[in-house]
Amino acid sequence: MSLTRSRRTFIAGMGLAGLAGIAGCVDGRGSSRGATDVILHNEAEVSRTVEMTVTQRGGESSNIDTSLDMNPHSRQKINNEVIMDSDYDVEVTYTDDTGESPYSESQEWNDAGQPLHILLNDQIVFAVQIG
Known part of the structure; x- marks a missing residue:
């Protein structure tokens, strides 16, 4: 009995781990496309205020519309706001x-x-990052 319960617990845990692994990879419309990131690098010796918009071509609203204060030699990552395999205009x-x-x-x-x-x-x- 104990062995069966352990095996069931293991299998249930593996199923939950699999679901957690794919969480966020499906958008609200049921698409299986994932999302990707935008990473800003301020390589200058001075602080900067950066304004950025990323708009899907043909879309009505921006996926990213932000203003960031960046220190010298810093980077800012914007996670999973851009749906993969689509075309965007970046400003x-x-x-x-x-x-x-x-x-x-x-x-x-x-x-x-x-x-x-x-x-x-x-x-x-x-x-665009390669690999």
């Missing part, structure tokens, strides 16, 4: 105490899958 503006401020760039992010890194230094560079 980034930063302001700081330099003469080049404010500075803005826009980028199309097609077939979002891997995280998008946005590097802020003397300019704004968009790089």
Whole structure:
């Protein structure tokens, strides 16, 4: 009897672990597509205020619409706000105490899958993570 109960407990635990492993991978519409991240890197020697919007192409509202205060040589990760395999328009503006401020760039992010890194230094560079 004890052996059967232990096996049942083990199997139930494995089922719960499997469900926890896929939690968040299905959106409210029943899609099996996951979500990916946007990671901002302030590589400059100065603090910056960064405004960013990420809007799904053809969508009515932004997936990300935020303003962040970033210290020098810092990074900020925005988790799971972008549905994979969709196309997005990304707009980034930063302001700081330099003469080049404010500075803005826009980028199309097609077939979002891997995280998008946005590097802020003397300019704004968009790089999709590989692997």
